[in-house]
Amino acid sequence: DAKTTQPPSMDCAEGRAANLPCNHSTISGNEYVYWYRQIHSQGPQYIIHGLKNNETNEMASLIITEDRKSSTLILPHATLRDTAVYYCIVRPITGANNLFFGTGTRLTVIP
Amino acid sequence: SAVISQKPSRDICQRGTSLTIQCQVDSQVTMMFWYRQQPGQSLTLIATANQGSEATYESGFVIDKFPISRPNLTFSTLTVSNMSPEDSSIYLCSVERAGFGEQYFGPGTRLTVT
Numbered sequence: 001d002a003k004t005t006q007p008p009s010m011d012c013a014e015g016r017a018a019n020l021p022c023n024h025s026t027i028s029g030n031e032y033v034y035w036y037r038q039i040h041s042q043g044p045q046y047i048i049h050g051l052k053n054n055e056t057n058e059m060a061s062l063i064i065t066e067d068r069k070s071s072t073l074i075l076p077h078a079t080l081r082d083t084a085v086y087y088c089i090v091r092p093i094t095g096a097n098n099l100f101f102g103t104g105t106r107l108t109v110i111p
Numbered sequence: 112s113a114v115i116s117q118k119p120s121r122d123i124c125q126r127g128t129s130l131t132i133q134c135q136v137d138s139q140v141t142m143m144f145w146y147r148q149q150p151g152q153s154l155t156l157i158a159t160a161n162q163g164s165e166a167t168y169e170s171g172f173v174i175d176k177f178p179i180s181r182p183n184l185t186f187s188t189l190t191v192s193n194m195s196p197e198d199s200s201i202y203l204c205s206v207e208r209a210g211f212g213e214q215y216f217g218p219g220t221r222l223t224v225t
Binding site: 032034036041042043044045046049087091098099100101102103104 | 214
């Protein structure tokens with residue numbers, strides 16, 4: 001069952017930051033926020049995850065609000081290759097195997 | 112991360128036949144998963160296939176229709192049995208490193224049933 005809410009689509013200009021929001025108001029204390037993306041005709045790709053602190057890796061940054069009820073994935077300099085469907089998923093890091101993929105946000109990077 | 116390959120990458124099959132999809136991982140992993148992605152839809156988990164135990168199926172999926180083998184820590188197969196056009200989908204396998212929570216996906220097998 002969906003525990004996250006994401007806008008169905010967003011556009012972003014190439015070279016600009018893409019900020020993808022996600023609401024997860026019913027998140028439990030032991031649940032992490034995960035982000036995946038699926039580029040057309042490929043399998044989903046893991047991007048980043050976090051519990052309550054902001055996280056950054058070579059792909060993106062994850063900003064989680066203090067109450068943990070929402071988060072934002074930031075792609076600092078979007079390129080055309082970042083055009084994909086982005087999925088925000090909440091789940092415990094252990095003890096639950098299922099990744100529930102909701103409908104995600106279709107991000108289109110515009111030249 | 113893990114590198115995952117699937118065979119075949121795509122196939123066109125006649126209704127009533129069966130297709131076995133292979134998933135190979137470049138490292139040993141305990142947890143392996145099979146997903147289905149119907150045209151224009153998101154991913155749905157079919158079953159979890161952990162080595163050394165029977166596969167665990169999600170609601171709506173049964174072993175007779177989707178038998179799974181997991182003979183070792185680097186390989187698994189999913190069979191789609193007695194196929195109908197409604198089984199036309201992309202089938203994906205994924206693996207998860209225990210304790211890390213990230214799943215890594217194969218490229219998928221695009222199945223068309225005519």
